[in-house]
Ligand code: SF4
C-alpha cells in the first residue's frame with residue numbers, strides 16, 4: 001500500500017539490511033495484541049503469503065476465501081488481504097487469526113506461517129532504485145523498551161536472500177502493472193486483476209515456491225508486457 005507521510009515522519013531515519021541489529025523486539029509483546037486489532041484491511045497478501053497460508057492450513061485459495069481472507073482493491077489492483085472479524089462484547093474488529101480462547105487468547109494462531117507484513121512489523125520496507133532497505137516505523141508499536149535483534153532473526157524466514165529477491169521482483173512487477181493500468185477502462189482493469197489472481201494466487205504452487213513463481217512471472221510478463 002502506498003503511503004503519503006514522509007520518511008522522517010514514519011521512521012527512525014535509519015536504513016537497515018538483513019544483518020543490521022535494530023531495537024525492534026517488544027519482548028514477546030507481553031500480552032499486547034494491538035497491531036492485530038487495528039489492522040483495517042491493510043494486511044495485503046502476496047503470493048508467498050497465500051502459499052504459506054494454504055499449506056499451513058491445508059486449504060485452497062477458494063477455501064481461504066470463505067473466512068480467512070477477502071479481496072479488496074489496493075491502489076487500483078484487486079489483491080487478497082487478511083480478513084477481520086467483529087470483536088465479541090466490544091466494538092471494533094480484529095484479525096481472524098487472533099486467538100480468542102484458552103492459552104492462545106490474544107496470540108497469533110498462525111505464528112509460524114504468518115504473512116510477511118506481520119513478520120516485519122514494526123518494520124517496513126523502503127523501495128529504492130537498486131532494491132530495498134528495511135526501516136523501523138517509530139509510531140506503530142507503543143512498547144517502549146524494545147530489545148535489539150538482527151533483522152534476519154526478527155523475520156525468521158528461511159533462505160532470506162531468495163525471499164528478498166522474490167519480494168523485490170513482486171514489488172517491481174506490481175509497480176509496473178500499476179503504472180500501465182488502463183486508467184479510463186474499468187473493464188480492462190478488472191480483466192488484468194483477475195488474470196493476476198488466477199496466475200499468482202488461485203493455482204497452488206509446486207513444492208519449490210520460488211522456481212514456480214519465477215516461471216509464472218515470466219509467462220505473465222510475456223502476456224502483459226509483450
Ligand atoms: S503493538 Fe507492538 S507490543 Fe503490541 S502486539 Fe504489536 S508488536 Fe507487540
Ligand code: SF4
Pocket residue numbers: 035036039043082095096097098099107108109110111114115118
Ligand atoms: S496473522 Fe497473526 S500476527 Fe498477523 S495480524 Fe493476524 S493475528 Fe496478528
